[in-house]
Amino acid sequence: MHPSRRVTIIDVARHAGVSTTAVSKVMRNAYGASPEMQIKVRAAIEELGYRPSAAARGLRGQTYTIGVMLPEMRNPFFADILDGVTEHLGGTDYQVLMAACCNDEAGEVRITEAMIDRSMDGIILIAPISSRRHLQKVARAVPTVVVGRHGHSPDYDTVTDDDFAGAGLVVDHLVALGHRRIAHIEHAEKNPVRLKEMPNAQRADGYRHAMQAHGLGDYIDIASTTYTQQGGYLGAQQLLARPQRPTAIFAGADIVAMGVLDALTEAGLSAPQDISVAGYDDTMFAAFGPISLTTVDQAGHQMGLNAVRLLLDRVASRGRPTAQIKLSPTLITRRTTAPIP
Amino acid sequence: MHPSRRVTIIDVARHAGVSTTAVSKVMRNAYGASPEMQIKVRAAIEELGYRPSAAARGLRGQTYTIGVMLPEMRNPFFADILDGVTEHLGGTDYQVLMAACCNDEAGEVRITEAMIDRSMDGIILIAPISSRRHLQKVARAVPTVVVGRHGHSPDYDTVTDDDFAGAGLVVDHLVALGHRRIAHIEHAEKNPVRLKEMPNAQRADGYRHAMQAHGLGDYIDIASTTYTQQGGYLGAQQLLARPQRPTAIFAGADIVAMGVLDALTEAGLSAPQDISVAGYDDTMFAAFGPISLTTVDQAGHQMGLNAVRLLLDRVASRGRPTAQIKLSPTLITRRTTAPIP
DNA sequence: TGTGACGTGAGTAACGTTTTCCACGATGTT
DNA sequence: AACATCGTGGAAAACGTTACTCACGTCACA
Incomplete structure (x- = not known):
């Protein structure tokens, strides 16, 4: 069977007995087409099953x-x-x-x-x-x-x-629960521009600021890894090895929190009995029953x-x-x- | 500042002192361009930072x-x-x-x-x-x-x-663990064509076939819902309400298994202590520590x-x-x- | 010395749209 | 009655690429 050539604007124009300009105008709802013209053209489009080629469109106008x-x-x-x-x-x-x-x-x-x-x-x-x-x-x-x-x-x-504020919400929540040793796992970033612009940096800043605002500046404790499950796992291991263990870990992203939970399980600990854990993003799996992670919804x-x-x-x-x-x-x-x- | 017109194939041709045909040939590694020509043209392309317009390409040839x-x-x-x-x-x-x-x-x-x-x-x-x-x-x-x-x-x-075989793997595994009352949650499908072609139907068939192969035809028990978390939740509720509760639930997809786990938690049960649960797909969250779901990897x-x-x-x-x-x-x-x- | 094949490059016509005109008739204004 | 205005529709020129065709020179072979 033939792949039967595509219907073009010319076919439509011929079928409706008008110019291609007219068809183009109708397609784009552009100015300069009378109601009767619109009806005639739309009928032809319908009848022939015409669909404009985006490639051709892109050459002159928009590609939608x-x-x-x-x-x-x-x-x-x-x-x-x-x-x-x-x-x-x-x-x-x-x-x-x-x-x-x-x-x-x-x-x-x-x-x-x-x-x-x-x-x-x-x-x-x-x-x-x-x-x-x-x-x-x-x-x-x-x-x-x-x-x-x-x-x-x-x-x-x-x-x-507002990542800065979001981090503050988490700290506020943990402080309200009585926590003081609240640690954070951040995504390490060296590039100075990105340091200013990337959300991870803002979250870390928000954490620091909120801790200080609660008079907990001395308890600020940050593990620098990456925003991955592996990063959360390693970060939690670092934090658990501290002489004074944190009572809560605020992971910079939900996926990081997953790694944290893995590390806790491996160490024979569990959340929230031994350590509270919070994430960030409210990803789908944060809501799963067995996980049920406290987190921040970014809308x-x-x-x-x-x-x-x-x-x-x-x-x-x-x-x-x-x-x-x-x-x-x-x-x-x-x-x-x-x-x- | 002006958005400075894009560099076209004509600019390149002029800059290299050749025809547009030649440039086109070089771009596509097409036949009919001598080595010297190639070098000359590539230099011009590099120098001008030329990138072909996919729209224009699409009108004649490929869009890549x-x-x-x-x-x-x-x-x-x-x-x-x-x-x-x-x-x-x-x-x-x-x-x-x-x-x-x-x-x-x-x-x-x-x-x-x-x-x-x-x-x-x-x-x-x-x-x-x-x-x-x-x-x-x-x-x-x-x-x-x-x-x-x-x-x-x-x-x-x-x-x-091979969804049929995959379902068999799950049933074999559960039977080897001593289970006999193995239930399945499938995605309900009415359309007869899709019933043959969709993976969910094949999984359900594979389940039935494997159960029968193990001489467990009488224990076949299927809840028909959808391949969603909600579907898993509802399916599990149905199965838990049976006079004779299943000892294992094979969910047709990991996301369905999440719903099953939710329903178990709500009923005060847990996996695998009370009921074994298996999924299908080996999605990312199946590997998370707190979930750790037995499932099938589809490669x-x-x-x-x-x-x-x-x-x-x-x-x-x-x-x-x-x-x-x-x-x-x-x-x-x-x-x-x-x-x- | 023709003749055919081949390798190389250029000229040109598409490809299917949109856009920029321009012409035409009707309508309103002086 | 002359003239500007407006609404409508078409002709034709882009847009940037690729495919087709052909011309030209070179080489091998009879």
């Missing part, structure tokens, strides 16, 4: 495609953001396409360039680790919104969670919603000054934290 | 884009498949773009059409629920590989896990690898007969299953 770059696929928190994005785009002609990157800078460059090459109308970068320089370059080529990375730029909008859905709103806004008017949206996190209390024994 | 459709983003098993895909594509010019769907047929249609509209070179559909008719239609428009759905077609290749990485291999193969020679690859699952024994008390 929004790109989303994720640092990884396994953190369900990103799925929440995505949900916010797609939900808001559901009624429109836009389509979201994602690319997951390997958490390294080269991968991010590859993906962003691929999205620019494919003339996407706009892109959303989630927690990018690339240099500022690269982000600027991308943002100048195509409307861009950066999610989950602090700091602002004249070229792209940002949507972040990923809201972040996605705001990101795409800003993006469409910028697509419409590229000149407008950039905006920074900061959302407030909320504490989710579950069963891994309890009053000090 | 592979689309992957996922039923959802929260199941980390799909991330394994993706890893296999991107790894194999790492060295090539191809770029993977994903779209996550809402687990409904309309969403799948929207995504597949969007991918066709964007003239992707090939698409990989992961566990699609669409009608066969739609799959065929898609596959005729663009090279397609279907992953995680049984049944074969003259139009698309398939890569699946997602291998599935992705094979899928993309088949796809590139088909892109190269669209005519070849379709292939069906079936991979073997392995049992991962953890702490939610134990000898019968």
